[in-house]
Amino acid sequence: MAKRTTAEKIRIFRSFFTGLKNVYGTYDTKTGRVRQVKEPVTDDVLLAHLAGKQSYGVYLLTGDKTNALAVDFDDDELCLPIAFQAGARRYGMSAYIERSKAKGYHVWIFFEKPVSARKARLVARKILADMEKLEIEIFPKQDSLDSEVSYGNFINAPLFGAIVLKGRTVFVDPAEQTKPYPDQWELLERMQRVPEVRLDAIITSCKLTEQNLINEKPIPEKHSETKNEASYFGLPPCARKMLDEGVSSNQRVICFRLAIHFKRSGIPYDLALVTLKAWALKNHPTNDKRIITESEIETQAKYAYTRSYRGFGCEDPAIAAYCDSNCPVYSHTKSVFSSGVCNNRTEDEIS
Numbered sequence: 001m002a003k004r005t006t007a008e009k010i011r012i013f014r015s016f017f018t019g020l021k022n023v024y025g026t027y028d029t030k031t032g033r034v035r036q037v038k039e040p041v042t043d044d045v046l047l048a049h050l051a052g053k054q055s056y057g058v059y060l061l062t063g064d065k066t067n068a069l070a071v072d073f074d075d076d077e078l079c080l081p082i083a084f085q086a087g088a089r090r091y092g093m094s095a096y097i098e099r100s101k102a103k104g105y106h107v108w109i110f111f112e113k114p115v116s117a118r119k120a121r122l123v124a125r126k127i128l129a130d131m132e133k134l135e136i137e138i139f140p141k142q143d144s145l146d147s148e149v150s151y152g153n154f155i156n157a158p159l160f161g162a163i164v165l166k167g168r169t170v171f172v173d174p175a176e177q178t179k180p181y182p183d184q185w186e187l188l189e190r191m192q193r194v195p196e197v198r199l200d201a202i203i204t205s206c207k208l209t210e211q212n213l214i215n216e217k218p219i220p221e222k223h224s225e226t227k228n229e230a231s232y233f234g235l236p237p238c239a240r241k242m243l244d245e246g247v248s249s250n251q252r253v254i255c256f257r258l259a260i261h262f263k264r265s266g267i268p269y270d271l272a273l274v275t276l277k278a279w280a281l282k283n284h285p286t287n288d289k290r291i292i293t294e295s296e297i298e299t300q301a302k303y304a305y306t307r308s309y310r311g312f313g314c315e316d317p318a319i320a321a322y323c324d325s326n327c328p329v330y331s332h333t334k335s336v337f338s339s340g341v342c343n344n345r346t347e348d349e350i351s
């Protein structure tokens with residue numbers, strides 16, 4: 001682990017978490033009360049934050065520009081931050097998950113230079129719309145400062161020294177069950193920043209406007225074997241239900257099917273594994289059966305990711321129990337059951 005001087009740390013930190021220069025936010029670690037401090041964001045302010053003496057919250061919005069964007073997931077449930085990270089990756093952007101100070105996660109995207117906040121927010125909203133989670137909060141919360149918005153809203157910056165050792169306000173590795181990256185500074189130094197032209201490309205290719213995001217119907221009209229069929233990981237309703245609620249039986253079959261859906265949605269194998277392991281903790285097997293083990297999950301995921309399977313498993317009784325007739329695949333699949341298009345596997349076939 002490379003040693004860095006305090007000055008180097010402040011330089012790195014400032015290059016990521018910079019915004020308005022004469023105001024910042026903070027909170028009282030005992031009462032949780034937040035307040036605004038109308039003073040310059042000096043090196044001492046950042047140092048106090050890193051040392052755990054006083055937290056620093058950054059007002060990201062400067063005019064109509066921002067240097068970074070953060071999406072605030074309130075819940076400790078990891079699926080959504082991972083889905084957002086994967087969604088960003090699908091659009092060619094790196095995003096980083098930070099466990100926030102008390103509960104939930106922030107997912108950050110950093111930019112090479114300050115970019116239009118409107119464009120950054122539009123693209124983030126597109127990813128959230130793909131997930132059917134448009135209600136999730138994005139920082140900055142506005143497109144620009146104006147006579148009615150003097151400062152915008154601050155977001156607590158990562159690496160608040162008072163709670164870093166508790167695994168809070170640190171960037172976590174989704175491939176390692178959200179263990180904090182061992183060297184946060186090394187991670188910051190190698191983080192990839194997104195150029196504004198990438199936002200432009202996404203906006204143009206997706207024909208993004210505020211209005212079409214509001215009107216967006218994320219469910220596609222037609223069934224396709226290769227296209228994402230829905231949202232929230234590109235998952236159909238049955239998979240979302242199984243993920244949200246856990247299951248009580250057929251864990252290996254369902255694990256395999258979920259992995260197939262993840263693969264189809266472009267979720268990388270390591271992220272699929274993390275999500276499946278988090279899902280397993282929600283399972284509530286009956287008849288004294290145990291929860292699927294990590295090694296069983298790995299076996300099923302490996303099957304799904306290394307072999308070629310068609311179909312959604314809709315006709316499988318283990319999956320059909322979670323089916324929703326509003327699913328866009330529903331009518332298509334019902335019509336092909338008899339033709340044997342779906343490649344089904346039973347629990348017995350899965351070893």
Ligand code: SF4
Nearest residue numbers: 238314323324327330
């Ligand atoms: S038709 Fe039913 S079982 Fe098939 S993908 Fe849709 S919700 Fe799932």
